[in-house]
Amino acid sequence: MSGYATGIIAILCINLIFAYAIFVTAAAGQLNLGGAGFQAIGAYTAAWLSSNAGQPVIVTIPLAMVTTALIGFLISFPVLRTRGVYMVLATFAFGQFVSGFLLRSPTFGGAIGMVVSDYVGVGLLVAAAIITTGLVFFLMASRLGLAIRSIHDDEPVSTIMGVNVRAVQVTTFTIGGALAGLSGALYAHHFSFVEAQYFNSLLSIYVLLFVLIGGTQTAWGPLVGSLFFTLLPEVLRVGGSWRYVVFGVAIVAMMVLRPQGIVTRELVSRLSPRNWFGSRPAPAARLADGG
């Protein structure tokens, strides 16, 4: 496999895990525009443990996940006091603060960045991406996933039906934090270098776009969104800056024509093998039509 293809697969895997981190909160109706901040915490934790404390990858990656999960847990309490646009802004402020802090911190190399000693190959990245995807599908199929979906669709009714909305949302922020930490740690180990400038607001914007364009209704969304976002610019490589213009037009057109995202519950049930030979709509599809 060529170096070019390996590079694309590596960044696709990291983006996919990162997208699932943002998806888990978005699936419960919470938009996180500070994704880069969480990923940066994971990346820098792994980088510091690896280079300064001399820990092996088997220690750095889990510890990076635990740290980011803890930060996600703690930040969820002030963030969950806000809603809608204000939550987008609160998480945005968090992401900006984290990269500002890292830029300033001499422990983490400041503006120069940090070299990471241990290298992780593309094989592990692919394995991690597959496992993460599987786990998120499992999560969305579980009882907790049902609660997440119900909050996404109608929060007041979920409360009436006995869903502990606050607990579910704190959980999604914690899980999202852990996954963002994983993607950050893998980034640090694969590219062997981290710098604060990489984790900027544009990265947070892009990853939220992966999720919203893909669709927040099912776990297929981030998968399709990440593939779309990572591969479309490659496919459009001809024409330099024009591909970003085409890309922007695609985003605007998507929002006009299909604002729910590419993948919806209705689409999934229509494509499901169960319905290949009959036209009987699945219960989920009827629900989606009715709601």
Added chain:
Amino acid sequence: MSDAAAFGRPRPGIGKGVLIGLACAAAIGFAMLIGGRVITQQIISGLMLGSIYMTVAVAFTLTIGVLNFLNFTIPTLFMLTGMVAWGLLARGYLAGFGGAAWFVALMAGISVAILASLVVERFTFRYLKTRHGDATEHAIPLVSSLGFLLIFEHLVLIALGSEAQRFPVPFKADIYVGGLVIGLPQLASLALALGIVAGLTYVLKRTRMGRALRTIAESPDTASLLGVEVARIVPIVFILTGLLSGVAAALFTVNYGDVSPFMGEHIGTKAIAAMVLGGLGSVWGAVAGGLIVGLAETLSIHFLGGDSVQMVVWGMLLLVIILRPQGLFGASSIGKGKM
């Protein structure tokens, strides 16, 4: 659930504008008393920088206050004004205007920003009739505006290149007050920015159009039932957005003399910080927030070094969000989402 309250009912007593003016004067006086000349100069520069942030922050707060929409094209509208003005001058299209060419160029830049803003309106609001009713629905215009951000930025890159450019500043006039340097263009921009904001407050409070805007802010459906032509009023918000971002960019260009395709990003994020600090949907909050962010920027550069700006500004903001989510002047209901 009164978003309109944030725009301020006519209220007797000292206005917020006067209050902000007094606070600025007090800051300068205090600095003169204890900090000496260098600090006073920093505070003056901070307030001047803040006047740019404040104008952009008002554009952000207006779209959020009326439409509950975080418009990410505002930084690109800012950039469009500067780059189009530079492009027109550099290509020599305005040679016929002689000495006034720079002014015509900036006016043309502002017009392009307003037109671009109307294009954004067309595709973020007019065609969005779907209401699938779930929790992430309010993000749809936000995502569209991010699409436009990509489109505008890369069109400018294609047309005018990615280099930072020098905009020929036609005059250089500083006045000296007691050994302090005050740039005349900067002073003029502060006055102009404050004038625009005061005019906007008047329009929102006293005119028929302002009442219509505040009704839409309260509830678009009810406004429509009560005879407000929502589809006609909404473009006005976008015209104002384009105008405010364009004017801010023109002032920035005249003051600092630089334009680049990326000039909007820095200003845009600072303006978002200013808006949140002042309180979403509050025009005078955005003014106060803009000035505070400008001050925080120059003072943290002076005391802590250039790298610290981002940390100080956003750390301050994070504290505000945790301790006082409604910001300095915002109504507590803003940002709770519209049902």
